[in-house]
Each structure stands twice: as structure tokens, then as C-alpha cells.
Amino acid sequence: MHIALIAHDSKKELMIQFCIAYSGILSKHSLCATGTTGKQVSEATGLSIQQYLTGSQGGCQQIGAKISCNEIDLLIFFRDPLNRKPSEPNETDLLRLCDVHNIPVATNIATAEALIMALERGDLDWREYMR
Secondary structure (H helix, E strand, O other), X not given: OEEEEXXXXXXXXXXXXXXXXXXXXXXXXXXXXXXXXXXXXXXHHOOOEEEOOOHHHOHHHHHHHHHHOOOOOEEEEEOOOOOOOOXXXXXXXXXXXXXXXXXXXXXXXXXXXXXHHHHHHOOOOHHHHHO
């Protein structure tokens, strides 16, 4: 599966800890991320991650394009719900694309853990049949 990772600055450490905890599962899949998130997670975990631009420079739009082309199967996007971001309209568009293309998305640690465990059990393999 193709998994995209995005994290707001205040959630990057949470993303790193999540990826460390689930590196055994994540290492079996193709990973991509926005620039800073990808760099920090890769350095902390040793996972191979295709890095796009930083979110503010268009990385979210690059991932959105991959979603539109059915090249992403799962999005883990740790957002900071308490601090409004200038890029918030772009993030809303990204989440809308996930809804349009039926992409499972986690915006918090609880949902991310549920999805990653479902992935490990094989419960998300149905997407392979839709291609």
C-alpha cells in the first residue's frame, strides 16, 4: 500500500513517535510525506520515505495530486486542531479529496493506530481490487 504522512509542526514529534512504534508495519509499505515531516521521520526511524515539498511550499498539493490519481491508499495527517493555519483551505481540499476518492484518513493518533492495525490485519486490502 501507498501511505502518505503529513504533520503540522506541533504534531511532528507525535508523528515520529507513531512511526517509531509502528515501523515494522510501515516498512512493508511505500511511504511518502511532505518535506519536513518526511525528513524528520526518516532520520528518526530509518524508513525509506519519498519526500515532497514542505506543506507550505506545495507538498500537500503534491500529495493531493497523488490521491486524485489513485496513487495513495492511506493518509495519516496529524493536524493541530487548536491553532488555525494559513494553509487550512488547502488542507480542507486534501481531506475532501480523500472523501471523493474513498481514501482512509487519520487526523489523530487514535484513528491512526486503528488504521495501522487494520492494515496489519489485511482489512484495508479491498482498495487493491478497486484499481
